[in-house]
Amino acid sequence: MQHFASDNYAGICPEALQALLAANTGHAPAYGDDEWTRRVSDRLRELFATECDVYFVFNGTAANSLSLASLCQSYHSVICHELAHVATDECGGPEFFSNGSKLLPATGEGGKLTPEAVYEVITRRNDIHYPKPRVVTLTQATELGTLYQPPEIAAIADLARQHGLRVHMDGARFANAVAALGVAPADITWRAGVDVLCFGGTKMGLPVGEAVVFFDRRLSEDFAWRCKQAGQLASKMRFLSAPWLGVLEGEAWLNHARHANAMAQRLAGGLASIPAAQLLFPVEANGVFAILPTAVQDGLRARGWRFYTFIGAGGARFMCAWDTTPESVDALISDLRELTS
Ligand SMILES: *Cc1c(COP(=O)(O)O)cnc(C)c1O
Helix, strand or coil: CCCCCCHHHCCCCHHHHHHHHHCCCCCCCCCCCCHHHHHHHHHHHHHCCCCCEEEEECCHHHHHHHHHHHHCCCCEEEEEECCCHHHHCCCCHHHHHCCCCEEEEECCHHHCCCHHHHHHHHHHCCCCCCCEEEEEEEECCCCCCCCCCHHHHHHHHHHHHHCCCEEEEEECCHHHHHHHHCCCHHHHCHHHCCCEEEEECCCCCCCCCEEEEECCHHHHCCHHHHHHHCCCCCCCCHHHHHHHHHHHCCCHHHHHHHHHHHHHHHHHHHHHCCCCCEECCCCCCCEEEEECCHHHHHHHHHCCCCCECCCCCCCEEEECCCCCCHHHHHHHHHHHHHHHC
């Protein structure tokens, strides 16, 4: 049975698995000094059409925490959406690894920051007693399954730049965003003003790992030491990097993300036909949020379905993954229909 609790419930996609197995031949230099890591870093530079510094870490919490720490001094602050993963689901990691940089949450419809909300936080205080805003972090796709359009990113990044702030992007679902927007990866990152991207591999179909991509290469100074100290430097790095090669060498990463997005659309379509279910946010990537009566939630769980209700603004969250089948979506809809009729 497939589940909709999270896209990280899915296994490893075939392209990543094949690349992982192919890397398992003989001996290779450790700690990233291997040909797979070199090749995938070059491939990422090609994909983003710019020179950038690339690092691989085990998970998104580390990618976000360590990259934010590299942008901040301990007396700085990071403006984020109040529902941002960095604020709600990283156990204080960004604050810990930055030695105390404070997260300053702001509100915004659909999980998205606006220039107005960011401006309010930047200009709220400028005295010595308040942590100095240094970074704006955007999540793309957002925690609520919505997307920032390229001009929305550019507007926030322009404002940030005018006030001397850096722009960080949590791209745990960056692939879903690129696939849905149909843009070049550069158009929603460095060309729009993003300085550093945490490009999610895990939810995209890799066994493990995220890539931290520094578009402003000055910001990555000593980042390798930061990773090592945090226990995020893989000694057999090739097994973290090779799966990326498998999905990035062709279009597999985009095809899988497109599929996951399409399954979310299918699910949203089904939900729209069920009067007792109420969609909460526009379905723009691979996540669907809906308000369901408690009895229906219990009924779904009793039938074995797993989904989260503690994320975002409440409601039941259903995530689609690279391997979610139309049959699974239809089976979920069919159970929902029975439980609500
Ligand atoms: C899943 C996720 C992460 C990464 O979480 P880890 O469990 O630490 O890998 C980061 N940001 C967002 C928005 C996520 O959904």
